[in-house]
Amino acid sequence: MDLGIIQLSEEQKMIVEQVREFAQKEIAPKAAEIDHEGRFPKEIIEQMGQMGLMGINIESEFGGSELDYLTYALVGEELNAACASTGVIFSAHNSLACGPLKKWASKEQKMQWLAPMARGEKLGAFALSEPGSGSDAGALICTCKKEGDHYVVNGTKNWITNGPESDTVILFATMDTALKHKGVCAFVVDKKTPGLSVGKVEHKLGIRGSGTSQLVFENVKLPVAQMIGKEGDGFKIAMSTLDGGRVGIAAQALGIARAAIEAAKSFAQERETFGKPIAQHQGIQFFFADMATRLEAARLLVWRAAILQDRGLPFTKEAAMAKLFASEAANYICDKALQIHGGFGYANEYPAERHFRDQRITEIYEGTSEIQRIVIASSVLKATQI
Ligand SMILES: Cc1cc2nc3c(=O)[nH]c(=O)nc-3n(C[C@H](O)[C@H](O)[C@H](O)COP(=O)(O)OP(=O)(O)OC[C@H]3O[C@@H](n4cnc5c(N)ncnc54)[C@H](O)[C@@H]3O)c2cc1C
Numbered sequence: 001m002d003l004g005i006i007q008l009s010e011e012q013k014m015i016v017e018q019v020r021e022f023a024q025k026e027i028a029p030k031a032a033e034i035d036h037e038g039r040f041p042k043e044i045i046e047q048m049g050q051m052g053l054m055g056i057n058i059e060s061e062f063g064g065s066e067l068d069y070l071t072y073a074l075v076g077e078e079l080n081a082a083c084a085s086t087g088v089i090f091s092a093h094n095s096l097a098c099g100p101l102k103k104w105a106s107k108e109q110k111m112q113w114l115a116p117m118a119r120g121e122k123l124g125a126f127a128l129s130e131p132g133s134g135s136d137a138g139a140l141i142c143t144c145k146k147e148g149d150h151y152v153v154n155g156t157k158n159w160i161t162n163g164p165e166s167d168t169v170i171l172f173a174t175m176d177t178a179l180k181h182k183g184v185c186a187f188v189v190d191k192k193t194p195g196l197s198v199g200k201v202e203h204k205l206g207i208r209g210s211g212t213s214q215l216v217f218e219n220v221k222l223p224v225a226q227m228i229g230k231e232g233d234g235f236k237i238a239m240s241t242l243d244g245g246r247v248g249i250a251a252q253a254l255g256i257a258r259a260a261i262e263a264a265k266s267f268a269q270e271r272e273t274f275g276k277p278i279a280q281h282q283g284i285q286f287f288f289a290d291m292a293t294r295l296e297a298a299r300l301l302v303w304r305a306a307i308l309q310d311r312g313l314p315f316t317k318e319a320a321m322a323k324l325f326a327s328e329a330a331n332y333i334c335d336k337a338l339q340i341h342g343g344f345g346y347a348n349e350y351p352a353e354r355h356f357r358d359q360r361i362t363e364i365y366e367g368t369s370e371i372q373r374i375v376i377a378s379s380v381l382k383a384t385q386i
Pocket of ligand 1: 125135158160161370
């Protein structure tokens with residue numbers, strides 16, 4: 001996994017080793033059952049909390065492990081190589097829920113809301129999408145009306161990862177829909193707040209152990225102190241959070257794709273046709289060459305985006321490129337890995353079909369591939385030099 005030209009530190013290597021061992025011993029053997037039952041892996045998430053993985057980038061002062069974003073991507077790849085449901089729970093909690101608090105919240109807010117999440121005691125969710133707005137996030141219609149020392153929130157949030165199981169929600173709502181993105185505010189919300197309920201829970205193609213649901217807000221009263229940043233900062237907070245989130249989803253694509261190649265490799269070395277293992281047919285070998293090349297190219301883009309984030313440099317375009325390329329590479333890889341399994345790839349006795357289903361979401365959430373292309377194109381067209 002060391003890319004040669006980018007040397008990992010001794011600490012990064014050690015953490016990858018520890019997480020890989022944990023993921024392969026404790027998570028991978030349960031992945032098929034978690035998927036089949038659509039079961040939220042509570043016990044695994046608790047263990048991850050004890051290992052410091054639920055506040056991976058958060059300062060130790062607020063209960064986190066204070067590790068860098070490259071380590072976050074490395075850990076994400078390992079977890080997702082074992083189980084993509086566990087991987088997205090980790091990613092939504094760390095980058096989408098803890099991330100905006102780390103960057104935008106006051107010290108008091110961090111002590112109250114971030115620290116329990118970073119210690120793994122509470123699970124976070126990020127509620128931006130709505131039934132009528134996903135890609136066009138600025139068109140959200142969930143409202144927050146100021147009344148004295150609090151805001152009253154009404155609306156429905158859709159597709160919320162960790163929606164059913166979360167304790168703490170990062171909410172985006174608008175003061176006035178006519179203001180479009182300039183009217184959006186961000187809040188941190190206790191899921192037990194009166195008027196907040198879990199709506200429809202989705203039945204999904206993949207990542208079936210990760211809960212995805214609506215969150216319904218009916219006259220939910222939020223004290224002013226629960227606003228993150230200022231009035232109108234919400235859209236900026238959401239977009240900057242998604243830059244980091246996209247690195248996490250790109251790492252998820254890497255993990256699923258790597259697991260798909262590994263599974264296809266062991267199958268191809270066992271399965272014989274025409275008197276020899278299929279791995280000895282050149283047509284199959286070419287699949288492996290193309291799968292491995294795409295995986296490693298994707299990993300370079302993911303690591304670059306994470307390193308830029310660690311250095312505090314702009315990384316919006318690079319995160320979009322990493323997510324776009326890694327998710328489409330994973331699509332190709334999981335498709336070919338299934339093909340290498342022949343008929344066995346189509347049944348659930350082998351993991352190929354799960355990888356194929358799990359991977360698909362990486363091209364959709366945290367900005368579809370089309371949205372990544374819009375982000376990349378706008379940067380490329382503005383740049384004086386490519
Ligand atoms: C399993 C799952 C988990 C999710 N988790 C979360 C979460 O935790 N929090 C959250 O807030 N959201 C979450 N989402 C929502 C997700 O981010 C959105 O589904 C995604 O951004 C796309 O929005 P949409 O579904 O409304 O599609 P739309 O925006 O309606 O897009 C439909 C199609 O049109 C394309 N399209 C749209 N605009 C353009 C354009 N300008 N040019 C070209 N093509 C365009 C899109 O790429 C897509 O192919 C999740 C979704 C899923 C499925």
